[in-house]
Amino acid sequence: MSCFKKIVVLYGGQSGEREVSIHSAGPVIEVLNRYYPTQAICLDENQLPPGLNPSTDVIFPVMHGDFGEDGQLQALLEQQGFVYVGSDSAASSLCMHKLQSKQLARQKGLPVLPAVGVTPGQKLSRTDLEKTLNSTAFVLKPENKGSSLGVQICPNFDALQSAWSSVRQGLWMIEPYVxxxxxxxxxxxxxxxxxxxxxxxxxxxxxxxxxxxxxxxxxxxxxxxxxxxxxxxxxxxxxxxxxxxxxxxxxxxxxxxxxxxxxxxxxxxxxxxxxxxxxxxxxxxxxxxxxxxxxxxxxxxxxxxx
Structure with missing residues (x-):
């Protein structure tokens, strides 16, 4: 039988947005402590901490980036039967992956810019990109990161080539610059x-x-x-x-x-x-x-x- 006892705020994590998460969590924890029994746990590993109880604890993930915002944490919470704040694992994963988000938006008739997915080592074609994106200026960004990490505005193809030459890992996408x-x-x-x-x-x-x-x-x-x-x-x-x-x-x-x-x-x-x-x-x-x-x-x- 479920009986609400406390809110557990999970924050921190190992992603490149750890400090953002810590910064976000402070004011949230301060507010929650005024109205509800609240426990705050800073994660140093990408896994659920021990001692949580799905029958009594509501989880509030204040996590940004990998693990916390991309659906991995939400999937673990779902597997263990926790009630938690925010979007579920499927929605979180979809929204973190920008190419998938664009596909859904396009299916719904919403206005989205074209984009091309690229992986490190892939050769870029000026002709293909300018034709596909209908632009001579570009934005290079990680396909599945937040907080604008790694985003570069490239005023021309040569600048894009230069930026792309330093990329060594991850999933990336190129959009027209507006x-x-x-x-x-x-x-x-x-x-x-x-x-x-x-x-x-x-x-x-x-x-x-x-x-x-x-x-x-x-x-x-x-x-x-x-x-x-x-x-x-x-x-x-x-x-x-x-x-x-x-x-x-x-x-x-x-x-x-x-x-x-x-x-x-x-x-x-x-x-x-x-x-x-x-x-x-x-x-x-x-x-x-x-x-x-x-x-x-x-x-x-x-x-x-x-």
């Missing part, structure tokens, strides 16, 4: 929050700019027409539901010069510090940080109690 506005919208329990715009002081919204105080200016709401705002919200919600995401997420877009939004990806465990994007998206409709965290975890608690 010079436009960086747009985001939070999704909470299947409903769109406020659309925001990210304005880096320099460059683009890369790892450095995401996690360096003062490196970006954020506008919630973004200065967009009602029509474009509604389109972005609708795309975010439609993909969230099509991917069978759960509880919360964040959809990212680039808005081109013709005000056409292009869906880039769905983050199933977005940053959740009080300065992260989804808390700002929620605060713009009056959902303050404490209330946001409670609304994220309450469905899982209710499920365990049922």
């Amino acid at each position: 010079h436009g506005r960086e747009i985001t919208v939070g999704i909470l329990q299947g409903q769109a929050l406020v659309v925001g715009e990210i304005c880096p002081q320099q460059g683009f919204y890369d790892y450095h700019n995401k996690y360096t105080a003062g490196a970006c200016v954020y506008h919630f709401p973004a200065d967009l027409s009602d029509q474009v705002t509604q389109i972005i919200q609708n795309i975010g919600v439609e993909f969230f539901k099509a991917a069978h995401c759960r509880d919360f997420g964040r959809a990212d877009f680039v808005l081109d010069a013709n005000n056409q939004p292009w869906f880039l990806e769905m983050n199933t465990i977005p940053g959740v510090t009080d300065q992260s994007l989804i808390p700002q998206s929620a605060a713009a409709v009056g959902i303050l940080f404490d209330a946001l965290i409670q609304r994220i975890v309450e469905p899982a608690i209710a499920q365990l109690k049922a």
Whole structure:
């Protein structure tokens, strides 16, 4: 028989986003401690810690990158019968793999940029890429990483070749570079929050700019027409539901010069510090940080109690 006793926050891990996870977990743990019995466990290995009880514990993964966000941790939790916060293993894996996400979005008629998957050692063809992607400028990015790790903007094929020559491992993809506005919208329990715009002081919204105080200016709401705002919200919600995401997420877009939004990806465990994007998206409709965290975890608690 199930009887809710505590929330267990799992954070840390071994991925390249370990420090991001630790940074995210602190404010979440602080809020949870005010309202629920809470235990925080920093993972140093990619495995479930001992001593957890699926009959009494609700798991809240505040993990980014490999293992925590790509469905591996969620699969382990499912195998052992845990109730947990956030998207399940299938949705998490789908959203982490950007080429699969693009395929689903395209099937649903959502606007996505073309992309080509590549592996280290593969020879790149200028003619093929420029024809397939309809562009002479490119973005090289890992196919299954988060936090913009490894993303490189290449203004021409020679720059792409140079960037590609240093890649030694992993799955990668090449997209056309679209010079436009960086747009985001939070999704909470299947409903769109406020659309925001990210304005880096320099460059683009890369790892450095995401996690360096003062490196970006954020506008919630973004200065967009009602029509474009509604389109972005609708795309975010439609993909969230099509991917069978759960509880919360964040959809990212680039808005081109013709005000056409292009869906880039769905983050199933977005940053959740009080300065992260989804808390700002929620605060713009009056959902303050404490209330946001409670609304994220309450469905899982209710499920365990049922």
